[in-house]
Amino acid sequence: MAEKYEIGYHHDPAYKQDPELMAMLDFINKAKGKTHTISVTLTQAKQLAKEKALKDGKAQRYIQSFDNVVSKFLGFLNAQDIELKRVDTLTVDNYVDYRIDQGVTPKTAKNDVTTLSTIFKTAHRKQLVKGNNPFREPNLTAKPTKRRSAYDVSEVKQVLNALPERFRLFWKVGYYAGMRRSELISLNSGSIVELESKHGTVKCFSIAPDGDGKTENATRYIPIHPDLEADLAGFEGFDFAANTFGNHRLKVTRELFGDEYAKTHDLHSLRHTFSTTLHNHLTEQPNMVDWLTGHSRTNYSESYRTYFHGYGLDKLYEAVKAIPKL
CATH class of the missing domain: 1.10.150 (DNA polymerase; domain 1)
Known part of the structure; x- marks a missing residue:
């Protein structure tokens, strides 16, 4: 079992990540009288x-x-x-x-x-473990920040039309909901919920409901744009990996706009497009944009009561409907 980790006369430290192998080593040590x-x-x-x-x-x-x-x-x-x-x-x-x-x-x-x-x-x-704390000083060298630019609506349309059919809904949801890649790929039938507002029922995406998002603010609801409702009928989730989509999107973007453009425009750029559009429509209520994108916000409890009950939800829905139709 240990042979797959051998490098010359030494073992690759990755063997310590194999719990099955470590259990076997403990068993061997115990058999040799090396109990602990x-x-x-x-x-x-x-x-x-x-x-x-x-x-x-x-x-x-x-x-x-x-x-x-x-x-x-x-x-x-x-x-x-x-x-x-x-x-x-x-x-x-x-x-x-x-x-x-x-x-x-x-x-x-x-x-x-x-x-x-x-x-x-x-x-x-509590003296339950000895030695130095391996988590204390990780080798954390910050990678250069990738500069991203927003798409304009015509560019989003061109990419949408050039993508293979199976990837188009992924792209459209990214545009109309401004989600992170990990949030998009995690969507399933249970991610679509109905919430009561002052003026009726609003269909929403439920994002990171168990608090397992990228940040604590990732947990949120995003009203579903009317242009998506027909596409989401019977939705069960996406049947491909995020990287598979990424490879096709990159190929399409390069073919349409060239390599230099592709370096600054990716899936995450749709979040910039989403955010920029909403900020232009909600100049006096920027905190709404924070809610919809899952960015930092203060006074969580008060904000939740304000924006996900009654007129607040209607306002969020109106904000999302301001996203231009493709």
Whole structure:
């Protein structure tokens, strides 16, 4: 089993990420008389950290963030759980690279690692794990910020018409709803909900309802533009990977507008188009744009009551309908 990790006379440190292999090594060591007490796992330490945060009076959203971050880290390891002592700095650096390659900002990756560090420190204070904290100083070199420009409506139409049929709805939802790529690819039949407003029922996209979005502000509702309603009849989700769409979109964009244009216009540029259009229509209510795009906002409870009940939802719907039809 260990041979797949051999490099010359050494082992690739990636073997430590294979829980099946580590369990086998523990079994062999035990058979040889090298017994040791199983140390605390990441999931166990997470629970301790949550209990401490609750005792300290931390906000519920902060406490729930532990579940989200640990789930992503274990997903990266492809493991249900892992002993904390098995995690080393190389693993953490690889995780940071993985998160940034997924499209998150260095700041978001750093926040993830900071949360994991808090979990480790909680276990360390209780003497459940020894050694240095591998999450304390990740190798987090900020990548250059990619400059993106908004599309104009005619450009969005040209890309839409040039895309293969199976990818067009993905592009249209990105344009009319201003979602992040990860939010788009996560949509399914349960993502379409109906909310009551002062003037009737409004169909909305429900984004990151379990608080598992890129930021705590990602959880939100986006009223569905009328031009999308027919396309979403019977919608079950997208049957392709985000990268598959990205490859086709890049090819189409290059063919239509050239390489230089393609460098500054991607799927995320649709968020800029969405945001810019709404800001032009909502000059006195920029916080509405923050709601719809999932950006930072203050006074969460008050904003929720204001914008997702009664006239507030109607206003959000009117704002979305201001997006020009394709």
